[in-house]
Amino acid sequence: MSHHVTFQDLPEGGEKFDPARGSKLIGGFAMAGLIGLIGSAFFFFTRTDTFAYSWLFAVFVAFTVVVGACFWILLHNASNSGWGISIRRLFENLANMILVVGLFALPLLVPAVQNPLWEWMAHHREAAHHAHDSGETVKEALHHMAQADSHLHILVEKFGYLNIGGWHVRFFLYFTILWFIASTLRKRSVMQDSDGNIKHTIWSRQFSCLLLFFFALTATFASVDWLMTLDYSWFSTMWGVYIFAGCAWSSMAVMILLVTWLKSLGYLNKVVTDEHYHLMGKLLFAFTVFWAYIAFSQYFLIWYANITEETRFYLTRNTETWRWVSIFILVGHFAGPFVILLDQQRKKKTRWMVGMCLWILFMHVVDIYWNIIPERGPSLTHGEQWLIPYAWIQDVFALLAVVGGVGFVFLRGLGKFSLYPCRDPRLIESANVVN
């Protein structure tokens, strides 16, 4: 260790980001967002049925990264950790993007988007229509519909949870809870920047312990409502954990990229060292394995038991070209990062880590794509592709719009507060961390 950093070595009030210095990247995000939005607007009005999937995919990618950031700040506070104080503010800022993601998620509330995405909603709406005509309840109407089409019977059974009103209430609840967590923790953190009161640290720890529970429920049921119900007959108790594993993984990758970018602009150099890269790399490695463990367990148990209601999820993804995507995920999402991140020295080398994190983000996007898009069509390139010509272009535009938009707002807002919690009582511990 070269020099022991003390408060005297750090600028009073911390370091503030000047957006002008990062204008290239910010401009890039703005441009991507603009192009994406124009393309998305076109597809939204011309091919709503297929574009609905693209938009859900793009919003969910951004959602997972932000949820992951929320998890990391909760975990960091709850576990009374010291090493990551230097990067905690960046996570806090990222978690606060939940409202922007919520804004991008608003089109998912449009019935024309919902009906092709969530088939059960279309059936419910049809039932509501019948109910309106006949004066019965929606559930009764669904029951009548199920007499003609027995597949719909499970919708009657699930009605207590899976109904349009409940879905919308939960939709707002998820964003509200996440926003409450993110904004409260950042507020406390920023207050500490100005008053230096150590009690904020204790308070944030207690708050985080309590809110972790609500966070877990939010992440679980958001993934159930938005992804699992794409096929209303499929279910898996592991689902929430599986999605969560990807959230934490991708968010840490974003953080490493962000820290590297800021360091290249001259920020954070006194508080973030190789040791932080090593620690972040280790967590990235841990979640590479955790994701694989969860993904494998889910696949394996469904494969082994071979029950029709469950296997349909993997049958779709193991046929036609999706099969190759599945194999690609196995290699790219697990095997590759596992081998590369195993080495201690590599985790401390910025170039390796940047390359790895870009790859991880790409694989995370592929994973979310693989989870959502097969419900739109059974193949990437063959079979019924003629029904949805060039649908993947819509996916690219949607991703550009959401990621570009969220990225732009995030980076623009980065200068509002110090880049690290400058009066945190564990900042010096973090700056001098030896791993």
Place this chain on the structure above:
Amino acid sequence: MEATSHASAPTPSEPRILEREPLVLNNRSYSWITNRICGIVENKQPFLWWILFIPSVILTGVTVFCFTYLISTGVGVWGQKQPVAWAWDITNFVFWIGIGHAGTLISAILFLTRQKWRTSVNRAAEAMTLFAVMCAGLFPGFHVGRVWMVWFLAPIPNANAIWQNFKSPLLWDVFAVSTYFTVSVIFWFIGLVPDLATLRDRCKPGLRKMLYGMFALGWRGGNRHWSHYETAYMLLAALSTPLVLSVHSVVSFDFATSVVPGWHTTIFPPYFVAGAIFGGFAMVLTLMIPARKIYGLQDLITAKHIDNMSKIILLTGTIVGYAYSMEFFMAYYSANKYELQTFQLRGLYGPSVWYYYCMFGFNVFAPQLFWSRWCRHNLWVVMFVCMCVNAGMWFERYVIIVTTLERHLTPGSWRTFSPTWVDIWTFVGTFGLFMMLFLLFLRFLPVIAIGEVKGVLPQSDPHYDPDREKGIQEEDLMDYPDRHVAKPGTAAATA
């Protein structure tokens, strides 16, 4: 770089750093640590040790008797009959295997995550792991019926040219548990080497010195020794970490790969692992709270250690609660009537519904007491919760295994299970075996890793700067009524 001040700088007198609680209290010296820990082995055992040891030996004898009776009579002496073919035996197996998880978790995962507080409890937890796995192994071993043919489980050619069923999770269990046990023994032993050398060096010549010397493998504490030791320890920690996850995941596969409603659910692997860590930590505390009192180890196993372990119990208990709830939710959401009925029979109106309430109450509600700092610092409350968890984790396995089989898919063959005296005493006897082994461990081996505890003292840090800016302890900041760290200036018993 632009730097903007948000507020005036704090006055120099105002503390700006939140200090970590010391892991060894009262500024204890290296020699005090060595003397205190080695003293347990070197001095006569307290009377309480004998009070605990003699009944443990008797109970071990009871288990030996029960198994002998089983071998001579047949597995029918246990209470299981179709459709409840797995009952207390497999419940006990999963229960003990679960307890055998905390040791390696503390040793390996907490080591890799640089949780220094592990040093005071890892040795005892590892020992406990080994003894728990031994107890666990007995049950499936004898459940096979003809125990003298249990070697058929090993993948070696046998006289009858029978190959094992490699597609069966039961066989994977054999591999997983035996691998886990082997690596845990090696890991435990490697960690013991420097301390065995310490004991060797303090012994008078004789049998003891010879044995400690033999197992200390010629350790002299040189730089090369420590360098090799630390590399080996790190590698074994990395090797053990996936094993912690794999053992209970494979145990969960015994159930989850089936198509039995209530058993086949995808969340089982992480749910079992979380439950195992949960139960393991409860058992560590159950053993270590009395041990620290009896042997005067309060400065080494501090309130902070107990506080941390209580928090892990709270966390894992809540994760287990999440898994229970997700199972129930998905049973409803799946709209699968068999799945739903299984859970209704378990939790609402089945014949063994009180087992479910015990499980949920002990495992999910009782640990919620640990939200309160007062509860985490009151040893009676901590012991109460740990006892709840110990019992609750047994109930959990019973609920999963027995209550499911009691109400299997064919109502005509429904049957309520009741244990025989052999079931009960075999299980009770394993507690004797477990305690006996643990007490022998206390008697002959250093209960705390001497070398490692010394390594977490502030003066062991090569970068330790005595002139660094002083901060404030959380106890002083928050003015907690129960203090554990002496107030600055008032501290300090020395060795």
